[in-house]
Amino acid sequence: MAAPDVAPQPGTEWDEAQCTAALALLEHLQAQIDDLRLALPRVIEPFHQPPNPRMFKLYVQGVVGSQNGIKTLREEWKSSETQTMFEHTKKSLTANPDLSASTSIPSHGWTERERKERESRKNKHDESSDEVTLTNEEVTRLISEVQKAWPNLHVDTRDDNHIISVQFVHESVKLKFRVTIERDANGRHTLNGKCLGTTEPFLTITRCIASRPQASDLKYLLNMVAAYTNVKSKECAKCEKIFDNTMSTPMARRSRQIVAADGTTETRWEAFHESCLS
Ligand SMILES: [Zn+2]
Known part of the structure; x- marks a missing residue:
């Protein structure tokens, strides 16, 4: 163990990509834990419905699903990747116990950021030319275009068009989506799409949105969200x-x-x- 008064060696510092990957891993673990909070409600849910032939099957699915969730969480918690991250966190905290800067770090969106950064590193040679600047006016125009095409969608914007909320009822389930637009100093933008909710099917929908092609295309993303209605x-x-x-x-x-x-x-x-x- 390094003595706390010894400055960290350059080789032990993490670069931004490593930090982003670690935050993405934490977000993933957090999502698993959030989902497990509903393990018991899911198991007993079939008994709250009128008796029906699928009751036992639903009960078994609830139990097996929850067991698998616990097993996966345990395995990932013990993985060397997670343990290395905790080890690094401890060392970092010992070196500098001031956590005030962490309050400005967003708690969500790291999985998506990490994936995009990984992809952009992979494609950096042919990526520079096809970035289109997404202006505020363009966002307004795209939203009105999508609303015209899908009149049953409720679309709201906040934060100067940086947050777009879309909601509608689909097969008696209320689906709420949030699209956030982040712009970097070079004018390039990153789009994050999320289906709000910490249970299924919302988590799956969020993952399916995150793995979409044309990740920087707002029109494509809004139409994809709309496609959940139809x-x-x-x-x-x-x-x-x-x-x-x-x-x-x-x-x-x-x-x-x-x-x-x-x-x-x-x-x-x-x-x-x-x-x-x-
Ligand atoms: Zn299929």
Whole structure:
């Protein structure tokens, strides 16, 4: 153990990418813990419904799902990645116990940031030319365009168009989405899309939104959110089933360009299981 009065060696400092990856890991663990808080309600939920033939199956699914959740959390908690992070945190705290700067660090969005940073490092050679500046006016224009196309959507903006909230009721479930636009000093923007809620299916929807293609395209993202109200088929466009082998329904939305006989193209949104996204 290094003595606290010895300055940390340069080799032991973490760079921004390592810190972002660690925050993403913490966010992931936090989401798992949040989900486990609902383990008991999920197990007893089938008994609050009128007796029906699916009661036992739902009960078993609740129990097995919760057991798997605990097992996964335990494994990830013990993983060398998590333990190294805790070790680093302890050393860092010993070196500098002032945590005041941490109050300005957002508690969410790290998974998405980490993924984007990783991708941008990977694609940095061909990325510079296709970044489009997303101005405030452009955001307003895109929102009114999307609202016109999907009149049943309630769209609100806050914080000078930096936060866009979209909500609607879909199959008696209220879905609320939040899109945040972050701009860096070079005018480039990052879009974070989230389906609000700490339980399923909201967590799956958030993951499916985070893994979308065209990650910087606000129009694409808003249309994807809108597509939760309306896809032609409830079956997965890939495996053509309603349930996958984890009994999940298709929670992802992806678009496809359909070319009609007269040569016109139409964008069609389709449903996919998270497990069927390639
Ligand atoms: Zn599928």
